[in-house]
Amino acid sequence: MNLTDILTRLSKGEATVEDALRDISMFSVESIEENLVKIDTGRDIRKFTPEVILSEGKNTKDIIHIVLTTLTKKDVVLVSRIRKHDFSQLSSALKRKRLKVEVGRRSSTMLVTKDHPYQANDSKAKIGILTAGTADIGIAEEARLIAKAMGCKTLLSYDVGIAGIHRLFPMLKEMILQDVDALVVIAGMEGALPSVVSSLVNIPVIAVPTSNGYGFGSNGTAALGTMLQSCTLGMAVVNIDNGIGAGAFAATISLRRKRI
8 A cells, every 4th residue: 555545545535534644654664574674665755766775784685575575565676786796696586576677787786676667657757867988887877777766767878078078969969959857967087077067058967976087086086076166057966976866866856847
């Protein structure tokens, strides 16, 4: 039972206000086995965002159990930061349960859904995702997968950084023509691409510094500093390698805009 079901029953007189309050309180958080984890089953209604399972610090058995329990209540769950040696075991175990698994390119993240085509909630909601380099694709795929889980379409353009700035313009023009509601722009090294993009468009830009880079300011610190010091307006910055946060932010902007 979800919140829509609860309110529908209330409106039809099939439940009292007290029944509805009880069901809502039970619905909001689900616990798994002796306080192992609490699933926020109402998050998609409050915030559009799905349950996201951070794999770091969890063993594969627990991850599988959390995913399966979540999917008894929801249609979709995102699993992030999966260790390389756990990837194939996790994917195989979930597919044996007849779940659909979509893995991001060069990414440690997977989107898990019940065994039916995942339908976007709002086909008009649309964001653009750009990366400065090929090494940034894994973070971009995190953003793409959570945007998809939230019901947004994505336009993608990878490896269009300022080392060859001419590569940026054709796809950026297409994203403007397609009327995307927000842009996620991802860059490592000195992190200049989001500022360039933000200076060219009247579209909200979410900048993502990545840990790709070397030398002074490596591990994303130089890229983060550049983005925070940007003098262009209309740009927000998330933490280093936070593709999921950026994708969720961009998708929220798009979904809110389409409700107006």
